[in-house]
Amino acid sequence: MSDIQQQLLTSADFLAITRQFPDALPETFTVHLTHPTSGLQTLMSVLDTGVISFEPVDQFTDSDIVLSSAVHGNETAPIEICQQLIAQIIKGELALKQRVLFLFGNPASINIGERFVEENLNRLFSGAHSDGEGLCNKERHRALALENYVRDFFDQGATIAGERTRFHYDLHTAIRGSKNDKFAVYPFLHGKPRNKQQLQFLLSCGINTILLSHSPTTTFSYFSANEFNAHAFTVELGKVMPFGENNMANFSNCKNALTLLLTAQDLGLAEFDESDFNIYEIFKTINRETEDFYLTFAEDAENFTDYPLDHVLAVDGAIEHKVTVPGEAIIFPNAHVAIGQRALLTVIPCNID
Ligand SMILES: [Zn+2]
Structure with a gap:
């Protein structure tokens, strides 16, 4: 077993490995993890720096879940949430029952504690990475690579028999405070109905403010909604803080809800009631x-x-x-x-x- 495999299996710290190798890992690999009590197996695939998937082996699954963070590198709370979930899966503390792909979007920008290095990654999806000057910087290459990882993950899910549901929660924190501390952007669905169950799921994450987008964009969540019919959202979980300064209690609802989703437990969602929400739509874009x-x-x-x-x-x-x-x-x-x-x-x- 190579050093990096050993490091991951002993530390369960995929974020540390991602930060150690922000541009590329020395190797990619797959490992079968055995759950300590149930004996059930999970296939862990380390695909790239910041890219790791987990797939239950020989078990029923009906969901393909993408959890991305660090699309903006200084938005630390979601990065910490995802690292904790990854560690719990590796250590067998979380009995995974669905396929999940974790993405740390922009490792180089995590390391410098900035939103991005050269260009805002969340303006580069749905092919925008190749517009204009083309693939001229690392963020553009990364956007293309992330698109391909998401596509491969959803395509592989589609080879599994039975009806499946796709999810992509792209987790952020806002630069500034918000009157509505947590909110989610619901990408444009080209006239398809918005999913009320998903709004209830977001409510269970502590999010009662929803911003409806009415046009195509170059965000990561629109990409997954538009190209893969995933339930996809840009989820804003509060204000940007440095690593270690996040009050993780603020995010416990979100982490709990994601844990229920990954372990295929009852989400305990109530009936949709619009009065539980503040719903907004985008009115003006001022350039x-x-x-x-x-x-x-x-x-x-x-x-x-x-x-x-x-x-x-x-x-x-x-x-x-x-x-x-x-x-x-x-x-x-x-x-x-x-x-x-x-x-x-x-x-x-x-x-x-
Ligand atoms: Zn962000």
């Missing part, structure tokens, strides 16, 4: 068009803060971007983006479609 761009609100204004009608939100050279609808609120502001990039979204309350 930065000039050098003279600024946002009028405080640097630390929280996501989902709303402003009165006619309030100026952003000034871009001669253009003023104003509130035009009651309840219009800001989300994901970032004045420091490159010209032509998105500096702000606004959202308005809506009903689930």
Whole structure:
């Protein structure tokens, strides 16, 4: 057995190995894990740095689950949640009953504690990695590779007899605080109905704010929803903190819900009731068009803060971007983006479609 296999089996710390080899592992490998009490086997496949799958052997499964984190490298809480789940599976503390693929999206950016190294990975999916200048940086190569790992994982699941359900939760934390601490972006489904059970699942994760996207995007969750008909969400679990400074109690609902999903236990979901949720839709996308761009609100204004009608939100050279609808609120502001990039979204309350 090689050093790296030995290291993984003794430490169960796939995150440490990923951080040790941020660009590529010295080798890839598969290992059969035997659960200490049940004797059931799980096939562990280490496919790349930050890419590891677990598949129950000779057991009934009906779900293919992708859990991604570190698509933005400084968003540590989801990385810690996923590392804990991986460790529990390797140590036999979690009796896995479904296929799962874990992805640490951008290992190099984890190591520098930044959102990304050269380019925002979560703008590079659905082929955007190859647009414009093409595969010109590591994030673009990684986006292509991650697409292929997800495709292979779902394709392999499709070879298993019986009806299966695909899931992809792309786990993030927001740069800023949020009036609604945790929220999820529900990608555009091209008119297909939104899944209420999935909203109940998110509620069980502690997420009651849902942002409906009404157009195709280049995010990871849209990629999986659109190309593989997966139940896919960008899940925002709170505010960015350095490693070790996350209050993991804030994430216990989420970790518990994911554990139930992986172990095929009853999720205990209640009937859907829209009044349990704050549902928003994206109203405006404001791109930065000039050098003279600024946002009028405080640097630390929280996501989902709303402003009165006619309030100026952003000034871009001669253009003023104003509130035009009651309840219009800001989300994901970032004045420091490159010209032509998105500096702000606004959202308005809506009903689930
Ligand atoms: Zn993020």
